[in-house]
Amino acid sequence: MKPITVTLTVNGQTRTITTLPNKTLLYALREDLGLTGVKDACGGEGECGACTVILDGEAVNACLVLIGQADGRSVETIEGLAQDGELHPLQCAFVETGAVQCGFCTPGAILAAKALLDRDPSPTDDAIREALSGNLCRCTGYSKMIAAVRRAAEEMSHAR
Amino acid sequence: MPAELKTVGKAELRKDAWDKVTGRAAYVDDLPREGVLVGAVVRSPHHHARIVAIETAAARNVPGVVAVLTAADVPGSKTFGPLVQDQPALAFDVVRHMGEPVALVIAQSKEAARHGVAAVQVTYEPLPAVHDPVAALEPDAPRVHSGGNLLTRYEISEGDVATGLAAADVVIEATFTVPRISPAYMEPESSMARWNDDGTLTVWVSSQKPFEDRHAIAGVLGLPEDAVQVCSAVIGGAFGGKEDSGLPVLAALGAWATRGTVRLINNRHESFLAHPKRHPARLHYTLGATREGELIALKAVVHLDTGAYASYGPAVGGLLTEMLAGAYRIPHVQVETNVVYTHSPFSGAMRGFGSPQAHFAIESMMDMLAHELSLDPLELRRKNALRPGDRLLTRVTLDRTAESLPLILDHLAAARARLAQKPPAPGRVAGVGIALGMQSMGLGYRVPDDSTNRLALAPDGSVLLYIGSPDLGQGLATAAEQIAAEALGLPYDAVRTVDVDTSVSPNGGVTCASRMTYLIGNSVMLAAQGLIAALLDYAARTLNVPRDALRYEAGAVITAAGERVALGEFASRAADEGVPLVAEATFSFPYPEETTPKHLPIGMPHVMLVFGGQAVRVEVDPELGTVTVTDVVAVHDVGQVVNRAGVEGQIEGAVAMGIGYALYESMRLKADGQWVDSFTEYLLPTAEDMPQIESVILEIPEASGPYGVKGVGEMGLVPTAPAIANAVFQATGVRAQAIPIAPEVIARPLGG
Numbered sequence: 001m002k003p004i005t006v007t008l009t010v011n012g013q014t015r016t017i018t019t020l021p022n023k024t025l026l027y028a029l030r031e032d033l034g035l036t037g038v039k040d041a042c043g044g045e046g047e048c049g050a051c052t053v054i055l056d057g058e059a060v061n062a063c064l065v066l067i068g069q070a071d072g073r074s075v076e077t078i079e080g081l082a083q084d085g086e087l088h089p090l091q092c093a094f095v096e097t098g099a100v101q102c103g104f105c106t107p108g109a110i111l112a113a114k115a116l117l118d119r120d121p122s123p124t125d126d127a128i129r130e131a132l133s134g135n136l137c138r139c140t141g142y143s144k145m146i147a148a149v150r151r152a153a154e155e156m157s158h159a160r
Numbered sequence: 161m162p163a164e165l166k167t168v169g170k171a172e173l174r175k176d177a178w179d180k181v182t183g184r185a186a187y188v189d190d191l192p193r194e195g196v197l198v199g200a201v202v203r204s205p206h207h208h209a210r211i212v213a214i215e216t217a218a219a220r221n222v223p224g225v226v227a228v229l230t231a232a233d234v235p236g237s238k239t240f241g242p243l244v245q246d247q248p249a250l251a252f253d254v255v256r257h258m259g260e261p262v263a264l265v266i267a268q269s270k271e272a273a274r275h276g277v278a279a280v281q282v283t284y285e286p287l288p289a290v291h292d293p294v295a296a297l298e299p300d301a302p303r304v305h306s307g308g309n310l311l312t313r314y315e316i317s318e319g320d321v322a323t324g325l326a327a328a329d330v331v332i333e334a335t336f337t338v339p340r341i342s343p344a345y346m347e348p349e350s351s352m353a354r355w356n357d358d359g360t361l362t363v364w365v366s367s368q369k370p371f372e373d374r375h376a377i378a379g380v381l382g383l384p385e386d387a388v389q390v391c392s393a394v395i396g397g398a399f400g401g402k403e404d405s406g407l408p409v410l411a412a413l414g415a416w417a418t419r420g421t422v423r424l425i426n427n428r429h430e431s432f433l434a435h436p437k438r439h440p441a442r443l444h445y446t447l448g449a450t451r452e453g454e455l456i457a458l459k460a461v462v463h464l465d466t467g468a469y470a471s472y473g474p475a476v477g478g479l480l481t482e483m484l485a486g487a488y489r490i491p492h493v494q495v496e497t498n499v500v501y502t503h504s505p506f507s508g509a510m511r512g513f514g515s516p517q518a519h520f521a522i523e524s525m526m527d528m529l530a531h532e533l534s535l536d537p538l539e540l541r542r543k544n545a546l547r548p549g550d551r552l553l554t555r556v557t558l559d560r561t562a563e564s565l566p567l568i569l570d571h572l573a574a575a576r577a578r579l580a581q582k583p584p585a586p587g588r589v590a591g592v593g594i595a596l597g598m599q600s601m602g603l604g605y606r607v608p609d610d611s612t613n614r615l616a617l618a619p620d621g622s623v624l625l626y627i628g629s630p631d632l633g634q635g636l637a638t639a640a641e642q643i644a645a646e647a648l649g650l651p652y653d654a655v656r657t658v659d660v661d662t663s664v665s666p667n668g669g670v671t672c673a674s675r676m677t678y679l680i681g682n683s684v685m686l687a688a689q690g691l692i693a694a695l696l697d698y699a700a701r702t703l704n705v706p707r708d709a710l711r712y713e714a715g716a717v718i719t720a721a722g723e724r725v726a727l728g729e730f731a732s733r734a735a736d737e738g739v740p741l742v743a744e745a746t747f748s749f750p751y752p753e754e755t756t757p758k759h760l761p762i763g764m765p766h767v768m769l770v771f772g773g774q775a776v777r778v779e780v781d782p783e784l785g786t787v788t789v790t791d792v793v794a795v796h797d798v799g800q801v802v803n804r805a806g807v808e809g810q811i812e813g814a815v816a817m818g819i820g821y822a823l824y825e826s827m828r829l830k831a832d833g834q835w836v837d838s839f840t841e842y843l844l845p846t847a848e849d850m851p852q853i854e855s856v857i858l859e860i861p862e863a864s865g866p867y868g869v870k871g872v873g874e875m876g877l878v879p880t881a882p883a884i885a886n887a888v889f890q891a892t893g894v895r896a897q898a899i900p901i902a903p904e905v906i907a908r909p910l911g912g
Contacts, residue, residue: 036190037183043427047839078183098805102633103180104396141812
């Protein structure tokens with residue numbers, strides 16, 4: 001298999017990588033770019049959401065995106081969420097509400113929530129549940145994750 | 161006492177959360193990749209087969225493949241196992257379940273490893289397989305192990321069950337079936353091992369038991385234990401399933417054989433097939449009572465499918481046996497539990513450890529009996545609930561902890577009344593069900609059940625807490641830090657946990673059995689006394705005053721003159737002088753001589769119990785048979801709360817697991833002979849499936865617990881599934897005796 005060269009924007013920075021074309025965005029981020037906050041929990045089948053990243057503004061499973069499909073596009077990962085050392089309100093809310101247990105699903109869940117809040121700053125609980133429904137979590141029972149998203153949305157609306 | 165607490169019970173934030181929300185937390189697969197070889201496992205495609213030949217030459221010739229290992233390459237013990245050493249590191253002679261490791265390929269890249277796995281040619285002679293634990297006990301059943309298919313049988317009899325049943329006004333009988341459940345933690349099993357130049361191994365694990373992994377690795381490699389260092393990475397959930405040394409052993413074997421560093425990560429299919437599951441079971445119950453609803457006799461016969469290897473099967477069978485009568489006083493009890501080998505992926509430890517299976521049966525039976533007698537299921541429970549001083553079927557005399565049961569029932573009564581007011585959505589029917597639950601703490605009598613932990617004063621005056629048992633994600637470290645801070649009168653931020661490393665940490669025991677906050681907490685409180693003593697000794701020498709002229713108070717040494725010298729001053733001075741200010745302490749789970757029955761097998765009985773109950777409201781679509789859980793009120797006595805968000809998180813997560821158990825999850829053998837082994841077919845509850853959960857937390861202190869703590873890790877799961885089944889009955893009149901509850905079971909009787 002011949003490697004391909006792909007240029008994409010990752011957390012605001014232009015990155016060019018040369019990698020195998022059968023590699024998914026998930027493993028390109030993890031292995032070629034060293035961004036290990038994106039996780040694989042289902043074996044690359046798009047079932048768990050642990051690899052959720054934001055691709056051109058939309059939450060996607062990075063395991064279902066071949067790296068070539070990301071060429072010329074913009075990716076946000078958990079590592080890019082804090083700005084100038086300041087955590088994103090979602091990150092703070094996840095910490096403060098106790099929404100984090102083992103943490104393996106946390107980056108994906110936060111990014112799914114961010115994609116939601118980016119398009120709907122004051123979502124209903126049902127909208128939050130729907131936005132998180134692709135992110136499996138075995139520890140928390142989701143209650144505190146949902147509460148964290150609600151809390152972050154409130155924080156952000158006060159800040160505006 | 162609680163009013164005086166300064167840190168325990170306060171809403172402290174867990175310190176690992178920041179790394180976890182920023183992606184910095186390093187799980188095994190996130191450790192550096194440079195120069196690390198990739199392991200991949202050749203697995204059995206058969207349920208049962210003789211291995212005729214393994215041809216590895218072609219695989220060795222795959223570019224990038226460094227080694228191909230089979231059982232013949234295992235230098236030490238070919239098998240390992242926590243209770244019975246029956247589990248091969250790599251299969252030899254036969255494979256006993258689909259997914260069993262047969263060969264290990266080590267390569268320079270994932271690609272090469274994948275090609276290497278495909279190039280290993282294993283010739284099998286398929287053999288007949290048995291997957292049903294009852295059928296497996298037939299004399300002509302295919303044998304899983306040469307010694308026969310019965311791994312363990314427990315029989316306990318109290319009173320005279322025949323007389324009891326004969327005296328009963330009403331006797332009901334039913335068989336319940338509960339499924340094979342994957343712990344389905346989000347991080348699949350993962351391990352990385354490095355061969356060091358000095359002939360030692362360093363192994364990073366995602367495990368509940370680094371010290372036992374060390375033992376298993378040393379055994380399989382024929383190394384002394386002190387040549388193996390096991391370090392805990394950040395762990396992405398465990399729930400009992402990471403009480404298996406299979407992957408650490410294989411990673412270590414790969415590193416040993418290649419003299420390199422090898423990482424081995426299970427994908428989700430491998431996690432399903434080759435790691436411990438919750439035991440599927442069939443439970444046959446006969447329950448007799450008086451017309452007024454007084455329980456007289458219970459007879460139960462249980463068959464647990466333990467799969468191909470023993471793992472913790474014997475212990476799970478033991479605890480299940482102890483839990484078979486649930487939280488009820490029944491004078492005549494006769495129970496028999498069979499733990500049976502089959503050619504299924506092996507079962508082992510999982511949250512609840514036999515209690516969820518037992519409770520699905522007994523709590524369903526209680527509602528069935530109430531229906532039979534036209535009694536209120538809640539009042540039937542109240543009439544028969546255990547009381548302090550009652551004797552369990554193990555002859556353990558219950559202590560004060562049973563005082564929680566009437567309170568739990570009061571809360572359930574109120575919750576039920578409230579939930580019953582809610583009208584169902586159009587086209588739906590609604591019902592409210594309740595169930596009680598009982599869970600043990602600790603490992604049981606005559607099993608080493610202790611934990612050693614260490615506190616060390618750092619030069620900056622902070623305290624390092626070396627817990628010897630890993631935090632699985634549940635927040636154990638946070639609870640331990642809060643208890644340490646409380647015991648030392650320091651702020652929470654002054655205590656930091658050091659990750660488990662067997663070359664540095666004391667042996668804290670396996671993180672399991674709802675026992676860690678209790679055990680580590682007690683041990684840390686003892687260590688805190690030791691640390692204060694060491695500090696005062698040092699201060700007395702340094703200040704050249706008599707030791708008894710000094711006392712310790714909240715981070716300072718107080719002199720006879722009332723002068724306060726901050727802890728940090730001694731800490732930095734001691735560090736300069738090379739004087740360690742350290743204290744270590746062991747706490748052993750109490751099994752009081754006078755109240756612990758001695759006639760039972762090892763691991764029985766458990767003497768400390770926790771109780772809870774849940775009220776569940778469901779809505780059912782009668783045409784489709786689909787069940788939606790809308791509300792759960794979870795009432796649990798956890799003793800003193802150390803961290804409320806942590807306790808709620810345990811209960812909420814457990815309820816979710818209980819909903820999955822009742823409605824969605826089953827790792828079953830499909831018609832095509834393949835196991836359900838992916839999240840495509842094995843359905844976990846999602847955020848959209850979750851009800852409103854209200855946790856009612858009772859804090860009846862446990863006298864022997866640190867600040868009154870009891871265990872909470874497993875309990876929250878126990879009542880959920882039967883409460884859902886009971887709610888479905890209330891809504892539809894259909895009694896589900898098998899979980900997960902199939903929609904057709906409900907829809908058909910309703911004419912849908």
